Amino acid sequence: MSTAVTKGVILVGGPSKGTRMRPLSLDCAKPLLPIAGKPMVWHPLAALAKVPGLTEILIIGFYEDSVMSGFIKDAKREFPNIGISYLREYRPLGTAGGFTTVIRDSILRPPVPQNIFICNIDICSSWPLTEMMELHGKHRGVGTILGVNVKKETATNYGCIVSDPSSLVLHYVEKPESWISNMVNGGVYLFDKSLFDEIKIAMDDKAARAAEDPLLQLQSDEILQLEQDVIVPLAAAKKMYVYETNDFWRQIKTAASAVTASRLYLNRFKTIAPELLASSSAVIIPPSYIDPSAIIDPTAKIGPNVAIGPGVRIGEGVRVKDAIVMEGSTIERHACVLNSIVGNNCQVGPWARVDGEPEPEQDSKGKISVTVLATEVTLAPETLVRSCIVLPNKSLSKNSANQVLL
Ligand code: GTP
Numbered sequence: 001m002s003t004a005v006t007k008g009v010i011l012v013g014g015p016s017k018g019t020r021m022r023p024l025s026l027d028c029a030k031p032l033l034p035i036a037g038k039p040m041v042w043h044p045l046a047a048l049a050k051v052p053g054l055t056e057i058l059i060i061g062f063y064e065d066s067v068m069s070g071f072i073k074d075a076k077r078e079f080p081n082i083g084i085s086y087l088r089e090y091r092p093l094g095t096a097g098g099f100t101t102v103i104r105d106s107i108l109r110p111p112v113p114q115n116i117f118i119c120n121i122d123i124c125s126s127w128p129l130t131e132m133m134e135l136h137g138k139h140r141g142v143g144t145i146l147g148v149n150v151k152k153e154t155a156t157n158y159g160c161i162v163s164d165p166s167s168l169v170l171h172y173v174e175k176p177e178s179w180i181s182n183m184v185n186g187g188v189y190l191f192d193k194s195l196f197d198e199i200k201i202a203m204d205d206k207a208a209r210a211a212e213d214p215l216l217q218l219q220s221d222e223i224l225q226l227e228q229d230v231i232v233p234l235a236a237a238k239k240m241y242v243y244e245t246n247d248f249w250r251q252i253k254t255a256a257s258a259v260t261a262s263r264l265y266l267n268r269f270k271t272i273a274p275e276l277l278a279s280s281s282a283v284i285i286p287p288s289y290i291d292p293s294a295i296i297d298p299t300a301k302i303g304p305n306v307a308i309g310p311g312v313r314i315g316e317g318v319r320v321k322d323a324i325v326m327e328g329s330t331i332e333r334h335a336c337v338l339n340s341i342v343g344n345n346c347q348v349g350p351w352a353r354v355d356g357e358p359e360p361e362q363d364s365k366g367k368i369s370v371t372v373l374a375t376e377v378t379l380a381p382e383t384l385v386r387s388c389i390v391l392p393n394k395s396l397s398k399n400s401a402n403q404v405l406l
Pocket of ligand 1: 011012014017062089091092093094095098122
């Protein structure tokens with residue numbers, strides 16, 4: 001196994017991204033939304049921190065520094081041997097634009113890395129990074145991409161990959177109009193440091209195209225997309241390889257997918273980090289995560305697939321299953337929360353019922369599956385809310401189903 005110096009980059013986007021997570025992302029930046037009890041950005045960070053030879057992790061996005069500072073402080077404490085910082089783009093530069101301006105110097109300062117991992121934030125995966133490194137060390141390409149297999153009907157929503165038996169990428173097409181492959185871009189990449197040369201070539205190429213194309217002239221010349229502007233030409237030049245995984249993988253774009261991702265990670269904790277899970281007892285069904293500061297009545301029944309945040313209070317006889325309950329919320333006696341996300345500081349009254357459907361396999365437009373209560377929603381006793389999105393600060397006393405409650 002190579003122990004070449006490696007650095008990691010996590011792309012977190014900014015406030016104009018993650019719109020499908022609204023209303024949750026109105027009060028909590030998407031990278032900090034709790035998935036299996038940990039901020040979304042913690043999962044790639046913890047995976048990177050285990051990579052042999054990894055010295056530094058740079059988180060890049062266009063959130064204000066103050067949004068990310070608390071997380072960075074906690075992460076530095078948790079992973080003291082790795083440099084961890086947040087670098088801010090002052091406007092969205094695309095998935096590769098920040099490499100030339102915002103993070104180039106930090107990445108290339110000593111120890112100069114041989115390898116650079118790039119991780120999207122909005123995916124849930126087993127993060128097979130050491131396996132990607134092994135494959136990367138064996139071929140002579142510039143980059144290795146994580147490939148995952150999805151259903152044929154959904155493949156064209158992703159970057160599609162066609163490869164040969166040696167794992168060489170033959171074609172890469174971002175969201176093609178018609179089906180070309182079930183193997184898609186998993187949003188994790190490992191590059192040689194010559195990535196910076198490829199980005200420079202892509203920038204020059206874009207400038208040349210802009211000279212002829214008035215539409216491109218309207219776009220800032222600093223914006224660059226890793227997928228279309230860098231990986232497409234690298235694949236065409238036969239310089240990209242793919243590491244195909246059959247392990248679990250999901251995009252985390254919607255509230256419903258956050259509940260699914262929480263379940264997948266909680267299940268994974270059973271083998272890789274059982275100490276993170278609440279201990280099994282008559283009333284806690286694993287896998288479940290319960291923050292140590294939460295107060296759970298001994299007669300409540302929690303789990304499986306539940307993540308309970310800091311300061312949450314769960315009353316007598318409460319039932320919670322397949323759900324995320326965020327910081328400071330109270331679920332009062334005999335209430336029931338299933339297939340739902342309860343946002344920060346909500347109050348679910350006695351005998352109330354908050355439930356929904358599990359995430360559907362395919363996006364069914366307009367249909368709400370998981371119920372989401374945004375920040376500071378109050379439910380009166382015995383209220384039933386089923387498959388609804390409830391906006392912040394609402395007080396509900398009537399039963400509702402399949403609605404967005406403004
Ligand atoms: P959609 O299906 O349109 O959402 O596309 P996608 O799944 O390919 O995702 P997208 O390209 O929007 O984002 C991929 C990753 O890059 C995510 O982790 C985003 O948070 C991040 N990202 C997207 N745009 C930017 C950007 O301008 N700057 C930074 N730093 N990150 C970005």
